[in-house]
Amino acid sequence: MKKYRGILRIAYKLLINDRGKFSALLIGITFAVFLIVQMTSMFAGILDRSSATVTNIGASVWVMDPSVNTVANSIPMPDYLLDAVRSMPGVRYAVPLYSGGGLVKLADGSYQPVTVLGLDDTSLFGRPQLEAGRIEDVFAENGFIVVKDAEYAKLRSPRIGTEFQINDHRAIVTGIAKVASNGLFGVPTLYTTYSRATQYLPNSRFTTTYILVEPKRNMDVATIKHDVARLGYLALTETEFNQRIADFYKYQTGVGTNILLMTVFSFIVGLSISGQTFYTFILENLDKFGALKAIGAKNEELVLMILFQAGFTALTGYGLGVGLCSAIIALVRLRIPDYAAIVTVGNLLLAFAMVLLIAAISSYAGVRRVLRIDPFEIFRG
Numbered sequence: 250m251k252k253y254r255g256i257l258r259i260a261y262k263l264l265i266n267d268r269g270k271f272s273a274l275l276i277g278i279t280f281a282v283f284l285i286v287q288m289t290s291m292f293a294g295i296l297d298r299s300s301a302t303v304t305n306i307g308a309s310v311w312v313m314d315p316s317v318n319t320v321a322n323s324i325p326m327p328d329y330l331l332d333a334v335r336s337m338p339g340v341r342y343a344v345p346l347y348s349g350g351g352l353v354k355l356a357d358g359s360y361q362p363v364t365v366l367g368l369d370d371t372s373l374f375g376r377p378q379l380e381a382g383r384i385e386d387v388f389a390e391n392g393f394i395v396v397k398d399a400e401y402a403k404l405r406s407p408r409i410g411t412e413f414q415i416n417d418h419r420a421i422v423t424g425i426a427k428v429a430s431n432g433l434f435g436v437p438t439l440y441t442t443y444s445r446a447t448q449y450l451p452n453s454r455f456t457t458t459y460i461l462v463e464p465k466r467n468m469d470v471a472t473i474k475h476d477v478a479r480l481g482y483l484a485l486t487e488t489e490f491n492q493r494i495a496d497f498y499k500y501q502t503g504v505g506t507n508i509l510l511m512t513v514f515s516f517i518v519g520l521s522i523s524g525q526t527f528y529t530f531i532l533e534n535l536d537k538f539g540a541l542k543a544i545g546a547k548n549e550e551l552v553l554m555i556l557f558q559a560g561f562t563a564l565t566g567y568g569l570g571v572g573l574c575s576a577i578i579a580l581v582r583l584r585i586p587d588y589a590a591i592v593t594v595g596n597l598l599l600a601f602a603m604v605l606l607i608a609a610i611s612s613y614a615g616v617r618r619v620l621r622i623d624p625f626e627i628f629r630g
Contacts, residue, residue: 257557263534263558264530264558274523274566277518277523278604281520281604281607282567282600283573285603286574287577291508292505294588294589295504298589300430300494302320302348303320303494304487305428309486311484312483313485323459325456334477340462344369345456346367349458350362353404353439355405361437364432365446368442376394377394377427377440379426382394391420392424394439395422395424395437396437397427399587400431400438408422409425415439462484519604523562524611528614531618552620556616559612563604563607566604570600574592
């Protein structure tokens with residue numbers, strides 16, 4: 250690489266000396282990367298939040314109705330299914346989970362929709378980690394645990410002992426909890442016992458929303474799935490349930506399509522701006538490339554110069570775009586705590602691949618033009 254050090258230094262100086270073109274290239278790529286990362290980060294945040302309940306509960310296997318696509322759109326199952334699952338070979342234990350919506354009346358008279366999760370009375374399996382209070386107090390009369398997340402303030406930031414009404418029933422905050430992932434729809438979450446949740450909230454004939462199963466061994470999961478399927482229901486691992494939810498938002502709603510279109514448009518914007526600007530830059534510097542060719546520069550060295558210029562600009566714009574997107578997400582979260590966008594490794598890799606593609610396409614036209622240079626024609630002109 251040492252033998253190319255001089256030619257790369259010349260390429261670098263040619264690039265930054267034309268500050269107008271260099272700035273235009275950076276702006277185009279930075280803007281494209283910003284849009285790509287921003288759009289995909291919003292989608293990643295939506296998918297992460299949509300699986301919040303599955304992540305927070307942490308069950309190994311979830312048994313549900315086959316029509317269920319998301320945690321929120323649950324379908325109650327008959328009570329006998331719990332006993333049937335408990336009796337299956339390979340099941341260490343199985344407990345019911347209730348998930349439903351309620352309406353909380355606060356002390357100031359305002360109302361706030363909430364999500365209520367009812368945990369098994371005996372084990373409290375899936376219980377959250379408490380920041381304040383004792384988990385045993387949820388068994389007290391009217392006891393509820395409030396999750397302290399981005400939606401916590403919508404309940405007027407209650408403390409231990411705060412009273413409110415839920416569906417005209419008295420409720421008392423006995424614990425303040427924290428969870429790994431916040432919900433998607435901007436609704437506060439309450440935990441209580443299974444029996445109290447089914448008593449306080451309106452229900453259909455059946456009340457078991459999900460059955461949470463812990464297998465004796467990992468190899469027993471396949472047997473459990475098969476036995477549950479024979480009963481006409483669906484058993485999924487935590488990873489499979491998260492993927493099912495993600496697939497629903499990707500392919501069965503307009504969210505995935507809209508994000509895909511915005512990503513494609515961002516790529517087109519970056520390619521059109523940087524491609525046109527970079528080709529103009531090459532045309533304006535043809536005499537310099539011709540002079541280098543006349544004094545002995547090989548074609549491979551000229552191609553390396555163009556690839557270096559395109560790559561340097563692309564990587565610089567990539568860094569600026571990612572930094573700008575991350576800064577904006579951080580600033581927005583200061584004002585909107587429940588803002589769902591998250592920057593993931595997958596988003597960064599996708600943006601990086603698109604930037605490299607933009608650089609490759611932009612430099613292709615320039616390479617072809619430079620390789621056709623006749624230095625004698627340039628000097629004659």
